Amino acid sequence: MEKIVKDFINKIKQSTGIELAVFDEGGNYIGGANSHKITVPTFTNGIFCDEQNSKTFFKLTCGALNLIAMMEGAGETEKKFAYLICELADLEFSSLSPISKAEFWRLLINGGQSAVQTELTAQKLGVPNAPSSVMLIKTLSGSADDILDVLLNYGGTAHDFIVKVEDKKCALVKFTGASNNEYRSQAEFAEYLKSSVLEERGVKVKIYLGNGAENLYQIAESFAQALATERMSDLIGLKGDVHSYKDYVLVRVLEQMPESRLKEYYAILTDKKSRQIFEDKEMIETAEAFLENSLNISETSRKMYLHRNTLNYRLDKIERGTGLNIRKFSDAVTFRLITVLSKIIKG
Numbered sequence: 001m002e003k004i005v006k007d008f009i010n011k012i013k014q015s016t017g018i019e020l021a022v023f024d025e026g027g028n029y030i031g032g033a034n035s036h037k038i039t040v041p042t043f044t045n046g047i048f049c050d051e052q053n054s055k056t057f058f059k060l061t062c063g064a065l066n067l068i069a070m071m072e073g074a075g076e077t078e079k080k081f082a083y084l085i086c087e088l089a090d091l092e093f094s095s096l097s098p099i100s101k102a103e104f105w106r107l108l109i110n111g112g113q114s115a116v117q118t119e120l121t122a123q124k125l126g127v128p129n130a131p132s133s134v135m136l137i138k139t140l141s142g143s144a145d146d147i148l149d150v151l152l153n154y155g156g157t158a159h160d161f162i163v164k165v166e167d168k169k170c171a172l173v174k175f176t177g178a179s180n181n182e183y184r185s186q187a188e189f190a191e192y193l194k195s196s197v198l199e200e201r202g203v204k205v206k207i208y209l210g211n212g213a214e215n216l217y218q219i220a221e222s223f224a225q226a227l228a229t230e231r232m233s234d235l236i237g238l239k240g241d242v243h244s245y246k247d248y249v250l251v252r253v254l255e256q257m258p259e260s261r262l263k264e265y266y267a268i269l270t271d272k273k274s275r276q277i278f279e280d281k282e283m284i285e286t287a288e289a290f291l292e293n294s295l296n297i298s299e300t301s302r303k304m305y306l307h308r309n310t311l312n313y314r315l316d317k318i319e320r321g322t323g324l325n326i327r328k329f330s331d332a333v334t335f336r337l338i339t340v341l342s343k344i345i346k347g
Contacts, residue, residue, distance in 0.1 A: 005062055006031040008092050012085060018071055020085070025066040033070075040068055047082045049074040058082040060089045101125050105161045109134070109171055111220030118216050128159055128175060129216050133186045135172045135193075136165070136208040136226035144170040147197050147205065154196055171223055176212070186212065190242045208233065209244040228252070236343050239292050250337070254344055266341045269334070270322075277321035278342055286314045288339075291332055 009020050009032040021032040027040035040057065041048060047058040056078040060067040069085065071078055099107070104121050107113045113121065122129060139147060144164050151162050151172050163171045174189070190207040197205050208229040210222035225245040232248040254262060270278065277283050286304070290311075293299040301311045315327060322338075324331040 002030060004093075005065075005067065008062075008089065011092075012088070016081070016085075018081060018085075021070045022060070023068045023070070025068060027068070030067070033072075038070065040070070046086065047079060049079060056082055058086060060086060060093075062089070062093045101127075101161070102163075105163050105173070108216065108219050109163055109173065109223040111224075122216055126159075127216070130159075130175050131215070132173050132175045132213045132219060132222075133189075134210040134213060134219060134222035134226055135174070135186075135190060136210075136223070136230060137170050137172060137193075138206045138208070138230065139168045140204040140206065142201070142203045143167050146203050147201055150197050150200050151193070154193055171226070173213075173219060187242055187244055194241055204241075206230075206233075206241045206243070209242070211245055236340060239288055251340055251344070254340060259345065262341055262345055266338070266345060269338050269341070274322040277318055278338065283314060283318055283321075284339065286311065287318055287326055287335060290315065290326060291336060295327060295329065295332060 005022055009022055013019055019033040021034075021038065022030045023038075023040050024030060029038075038055075041050060043057065047056065049056050051074045054074050055070055055072060056074050057068055057070050060069050069082075071081065099121065104113075104125055104127070108118065119129065121127075137144075137147070137151065144167060148162055148164070148170065151170070152160075159175045161173050163173075165171055172193075186209055190209060194205055194207055197203055208226045210225035210229070213219045213222040229243050229245045229248055232251045233243040236248075236251060286300075286306075289304050290297075290300045293303060297308060297311060300306075301308045304311070315325075318335075319325045322335070324335050326332040326335045
């Protein structure tokens with residue numbers, strides 16, 4: 001391993017003219033520039049500029065070996081060279097630590113690899129750098145193990161993969177392409193998948209969707225969005241078993257605002273009479289079901305097992321109490337905004 005490291009040091013010198021000194025993670029000198037007496041500082045970030053001594057230290061990985069490299073100078077130029085050398089080290093040493101597909105997928109959704117490592121490993125494992133969609137699937141009964149084979153059967157392509165996240169949760173990354181357009185949207189496929197799991201295993205699931213990933217490097221971000229969607233859907237308490245990150249952008253925007261401003265907006269949009277409606281569980285459940293069913297009276301009454309007249313009576317009561325006729329799209333949007341504000345304020 002020491003010879004591999006010294007060969008790399010020589011390559012860097014020949015290609016860039018930069019002389020590196022390399023140490024193990026304990027600060028013991030391995031090779032390179034004559035720096036036996038250098039004290040390697042302790043630092044947590046990948047790069048540390050020691051301006052007092054005009055030296056830049058940065059971390060490298062050689063297979064299973066963690067290293068610290070040093071170059072003279074401590075400015076922005078040296079910092080940029082350090083990033084470049086780190087990428088070159090990934091290229092040079094990636095073959096020293098082969099990983100399985102399962103490990104690669106786990107690292108991929110958690111953002112545990114650099115872009116260079118991702119690309120090289122994907123090439124070796126035959127994983128395409130193609131658009132994909134990420135779904136977090138949570139079982140409401142049983143465990144994730146009960147549905148893994150169903151998910152694999154309905155994945156769609158040989159490259160789709162599943163990572164078990166927790167006992168009751170797993171992530172499905174589904175690659176998309178010209179041969180995979182039977183379903184018009186990610187949400188429609190999720191609904192189909194949910195029904196298939198229930199039919200074949202008797203297991204109820206909820207599915208949370210991140211935004212589509214254009215390439216492998218965006219999969220971690222999409223998975224993080226799916227996790228955020230789960231949290232926000234629990235906070236808001238909307239009905240339904242399939243939830244998309246795009247549906248909760250309003251929640252994300254409001255969560256980033258000061259609580260005092262949220263309360264100010266809530267006070268502007270409500271009064272004592274309307275707040276009674278927003279605190280009435282039956283009225284809120286009726287309104288949410290009506291919104292969930294695209295303001296469709298017939299569909300809402302069917303799914304709630306309510307007579308149309310009863311449903312219309314409740315919608316009229318909501319209008320009298322809040323001044324909002326949620327049969328109209330604009331008023332429905334305002335109503336949803338108020339309910340979201342209320343739930344964020346109450347935590």
